[in-house]
Amino acid sequence: MTRYIFVTGGVVSSLGKGIISASIGKLLQARGYTITIQKFDPYINIDPGTLNPYEHGECYVTVDGMETDLDLGHYERFTGIRTTSANSVTTGKIYKAVIDKERRGDYLGKTIQVVPHITDEIKRRIMHNDDVVDFVISEIGGTIGDIESAPFLEAIRQLKWELGNRAVSVHLTYVPYLKAADELKTKPTQHSVKEMQGAGIQPDVLVLRTEKHLSDGIRQKVASFCNVDLECVVQSEDMPSIYEVPVNMQRQGLDAALLRKFGVPVGETPEMEGWHRFLELQRTATKEVHVGLVGKYDLQDAYKSIRESLSLAGIYNHVKVRIDFINSENLSKENVAEKLSGVAGIMVCPGFGQRGIEGKIVAVEYARKNNIPTFGVCLGMQMMVIEFARNVLGYKDANSSEMDADTKHNVIDLMEEQKSVTNMGGTMRLGAYSCELREGSRVAGIYGTLKISERHRHRYEFNNNYKEEYEKNGMQCVGVNPESNLVEVVEIPTHRWFVGTQFHPEYSSTVLNPHPLFLSFVEECSKSL
Ligand code: GLN
Numbered sequence: 001m002t003r004y005i006f007v008t009g010g011v012v013s014s015l016g017k018g019i020i021s022a023s024i025g026k027l028l029q030a031r032g033y034t035i036t037i038q039k040f041d042p043y044i045n046i047d048p049g050t051l052n053p054y055e056h057g058e059c060y061v062t063v064d065g066m067e068t069d070l071d072l073g074h075y076e077r078f079t080g081i082r083t084t085s086a087n088s089v090t091t092g093k094i095y096k097a098v099i100d101k102e103r104r105g106d107y108l109g110k111t112i113q114v115v116p117h118i119t120d121e122i123k124r125r126i127m128h129n130d131d132v133v134d135f136v137i138s139e140i141g142g143t144i145g146d147i148e149s150a151p152f153l154e155a156i157r158q159l160k161w162e163l164g165n166r167a168v169s170v171h172l173t174y175v176p177y178l179k180a181a182d183e184l185k186t187k188p189t190q191h192s193v194k195e196m197q198g199a200g201i202q203p204d205v206l207v208l209r210t211e212k213h214l215s216d217g218i219r220q221k222v223a224s225f226c227n228v229d230l231e232c233v234v235q236s237e238d239m240p241s242i243y244e245v246p247v248n249m250q251r252q253g254l255d256a257a258l259l260r261k262f263g264v265p266v267g268e269t270p271e272m273e274g275w276h277r278f279l280e281l282q283r284t285a286t287k288e289v290h291v292g293l294v295g296k297y298d299l300q301d302a303y304k305s306i307r308e309s310l311s312l313a314g315i316y317n318h319v320k321v322r323i324d325f326i327n328s329e330n331l332s333k334e335n336v337a338e339k340l341s342g343v344a345g346i347m348v349c350p351g352f353g354q355r356g357i358e359g360k361i362v363a364v365e366y367a368r369k370n371n372i373p374t375f376g377v378c379l380g381m382q383m384m385v386i387e388f389a390r391n392v393l394g395y396k397d398a399n400s401s402e403m404d405a406d407t408k409h410n411v412i413d414l415m416e417e418q419k420s421v422t423n424m425g426g427t428m429r430l431g432a433y434s435c436e437l438r439e440g441s442r443v444a445g446i447y448g449t450l451k452i453s454e455r456h457r458h459r460y461e462f463n464n465n466y467k468e469e470y471e472k473n474g475m476q477c478v479g480v481n482p483e484s485n486l487v488e489v490v491e492i493p494t495h496r497w498f499v500g501t502q503f504h505p506e507y508s509s510t511v512l513n514p515h516p517l518f519l520s521f522v523e524e525c526s527k528s529l
Pocket of ligand 1: 349350351352377378379380457458459460461
């Protein structure tokens with residue numbers, strides 16, 4: 001019997017609903033339950049694949065090739081589950097499904113309306129995993145009161161009514177601290193809960209985000225003004241790391257309160273040994289290693305999974321990774337030595353389009369020549385390949401046909417099946433593909449296996465016409481897709497650590513299973529300490 005947890009947010013955005021949802025998932029898993037977590041985004045894009053990172057941060061990719069919200073990355077990193085397209089739903093997807101059905105004539109002449117047709121489609125998506133897992137956690141993006149979220153709230157209201165005690169609503173709000181008055185204010189929370197009640201939903205659990213510790217008196221006040229049991233009002237104070245949040249929630253009994261709401265026996269509090277071991281490592285890692293993140297988006301969320309993968313790898317290497325963002329647009333041959341002077345290694349970021357790519361090439365050249373550990377992902381790997389062509393193979397005009405359609409030396413070229421593509425949304429090479437590693441290569445040693453599968457998101461690829469020439473001159477193509485023969489991994493074995501992957505290893509690094517490539521890269525960077 002599957003049970004449902006609906007997570008909503010009020011007062012302001014950016015409260016960390018994704019982290020709370022992932023933490024609830026983690027705590028239920030620790031009690032032996034199976035879970036899944038889905039994200040409902042109220043915007044009208046079908047998926048965030050066509051959104052600029054400035055709009056939306058990183059685009060996370062599931063194994064089955066869905067371009068999704070970065071919160072799915074948190075879900076996977078916290079819980080180790082593998083999400084799929086069913087875990088990410090937008091208003092656009094809902095409307096498209098309904099309109100497609102209408103065009104097919106499936107509604108038999110009915111007038112199509114938000115209620116019940118749109119809300120039914122939302123409910124169908126929420127119930128997708130019914131009887132598959134013990135708990136489904138559905139996070140509703142946006143803030144209560146937004147026009148866009150209204151159909152989602154209505155769907156939740158109906159499900160809460162239909163499912164009875166198989167559904168629980170968790171509402172996350174903000175308790176601001178007013179410095180001049182030296183007071184913490186609960187009024188915004190009261191208003192937000194009123195807004196929920198106006199939509200017909202009584203929150204069962206309130207998670208109060210706060211920068212300062214809330215007294216029992218404040219919790220009591222919120223409980224009685226909002227019709228919520230005191231034990232169901234928990235506080236989520238700012239933590240030094242997001243990975244402390246599950247433990248903090250467990251300490252306050254959030255998981256126990258949820259189970260009681262469902263009428264499920266609570267039992268012993270689980271130990272979560274692996275998680276605690278990880279937190280202990282995190283707390284005791286003091287030595288700092290600086291890694292240069294060479295990219296064009298100076299925005300925390302733009303390379304979220306890469307940042308998290310680096311920092312997780314650091315913790316397991318007993319170091320604190322400090323990420324120095326290096327804007328590739330400002331890099332030139334003249335200043336590269338100075339800009340990279342403080343970093344132990346560089347991570348060359350994925351991306352699209354011309355802006356900032358010459359700076360990435362300059363950084364790669366400097367790191368290659370000076371034996372600085374270098375890790376390139378997707379566009380980053382493509383820049384490593386172009387740099388090698390220009391400066392080692394001597395093809396001065398070498399480029400990707402993405403940047404220069406007429407280059408004579410298109411060492412990175414459009415994939416054959418991409419040539420006829422006209423629609424930009426969801427048409428890249430997306431999701432997990434298998435890759436065979438060359439025995440004896442550095443990367444095979446790092447993975448400890450020759451057969452791997454990793455997630456992709458790109459249109460361009462290494463041009464196999466140049467493969468022999470690269471290998472003769474020292475850049476080895478050590479990972480290849482067994483079906484299509486596409487090059488997935490390049491490395492320079494004579495360099496300290498110089499690896500480029502066409503795939504995105506950052507999507508599959510988790511707290512308890514950090515990715516071996518990131519572990520190895522950070523280990524090499526730490527050697528310079
Ligand atoms: N723009 C490149 C391509 O489409 C790389 C994409 C990426 O870095 N995700 O192939």
